Amino acid sequence: SQKIEQNSEALNIQEGKTATLTCNYTNYSPAYLQWYRQDPGRGPVFLLLIRENEKEKRKERLKVTFDTTLKQSLFHITASQPADSATYLCAAYHGSSNTGKLIFGQGTTLQVKP
Amino acid sequence: DAGVIQSPRHEVTEMGQEVTLRCKPISGHDYLFWYRQTMMRGLELLIYFNNNVPIDDSGMPEDRFSAKMPNASFSTLKIQPSEPRDSAVYFCASTYLGYYNEQFFGPGTRLTVL
Numbered sequence: 086s087q088k089i090e091q092n093s094e095a096l097n098i099q100e101g102k103t104a105t106l107t108c109n110y111t112n113y114s115p116a117y118l119q120w121y122r123q124d125p126g127r128g129p130v131f132l133l134l135i136r137e138n139e140k141e142k143r144k145e146r147l148k149v150t151f152d153t154t155l156k157q158s159l160f161h162i163t164a165s166q167p168a169d170s171a172t173y174l175c176a177a178y179h180g181s182s183n184t185g186k187l188i189f190g191q192g193t194t195l196q197v198k199p
Numbered sequence: 200d201a202g203v204i205q206s207p208r209h210e211v212t213e214m215g216q217e218v219t220l221r222c223k224p225i226s227g228h229d230y231l232f233w234y235r236q237t238m239m240r241g242l243e244l245l246i247y248f249n250n251n252v253p254i255d256d257s258g259m260p261e262d263r264f265s266a267k268m269p270n271a272s273f274s275t276l277k278i279q280p281s282e283p284r285d286s287a288v289y290f291c292a293s294t295y296l297g298y299y300n301e302q303f304f305g306p307g308t309r310l311t312v313l
Contacts, residue, residue: 117299128203128290128304129242174242178299185298186232186255189242 087113087179091190098165099198106160106193108175115177118151118158119187123172132173133160165197203305205291211311217279220308222291223272230298233266233276234290236307242290247298248274254298281312 090109098104108118116137121129135142135151135158142149148161162169172194176187204223212218224231232247246256251268259266263282268274278285288309292302 119301126307128292128307129302130304131301134299134301180298186244186247187299187302188244191241 087111087177087188089175089177089188089190091173091175091193093191093193095194095196097196097198100166102165104162104165104169104195104197106173106175106195108158108160108177108190110156110158110177113177113179114153114156115179117178118149119176119178120147120149120158120160121174121176121189123174123192129174162195165195167197167199170195170197203291203293203303205289205305205308207308208306209309209311211313212281213313214282215280216312217277218281218285218310218312220276220289220291220310222274222276222305224274224291224293225303226272228293228295228303229271230294230300231268231274232292232294232302233274234292234304236288236290237286245276249298278310281310283312286310286312 088111119134120132123129133149135149146163150159172192174192175190178185179188206221229250233245234242236242245258246266248268266276288307290304290307292304294300294302
């Protein structure tokens with residue numbers, strides 16, 4: 086079955102460094118990947134969407150890559166800040182041309198220390 | 200816009216009772232999704248609607264779960280009878296243009312079944 090895997094261990098980094106989170110998918114080839122941020126007690130918030138024909142997407146301090154050969158997406162936060170501390174969810178689209186759905190990974194918790 | 204609205208925010212009930220969760224999507228959005236989030240299984244899609252019609256309910260755990268969308272501005276998720284293993288946070292999300300587009304999540308309903 087289709088599977089999205091993210092590092093289950095929390096990522097701890099120092100303020101100002103670049104955080105890199107990994108998302109691997111198996112048993113299928115999604116046409117889209119999305120990244121969300123989730124704070125405790127809140128719903129996920131959309132950050133970025135990348136299509137399979139796009140290698141890289143940027144938004145302010147955020148960058149997402151999509152490597153269809155490695156079946157992997159990397160999510161980078163440059164110049165990280167304590168306010169970036171949260172859980173980050175990767176989601177991959179699965180389905181046919183008319184219907185589909187997002188399959189979410191378990192998320193990786195990022196802790197940025199001042 | 201107020202965003203996706205869910206009620207109640209917290210629900211505590213006893214096993215065997217009926218539970219009804221409610222959702223108001225963002226005005227103009229034609230897709231509505233119901234998710235369940237637990238520590239063990241992460242964020243799982245239960246069912247989604249397009250223009251008030253259920254499209255994919257393959258994630259609904261069993262017949263005890265049912266969802267309706269009587270109009271474009273209201274949806275319910277009902278569990279009858281409830282069981283302790285249904286305890287989770289239930290999210291409603293909505294989007295427009297396509298099921299693969301960014302999704303806007305509500306604050307969630309935390310359900311505890313004793």
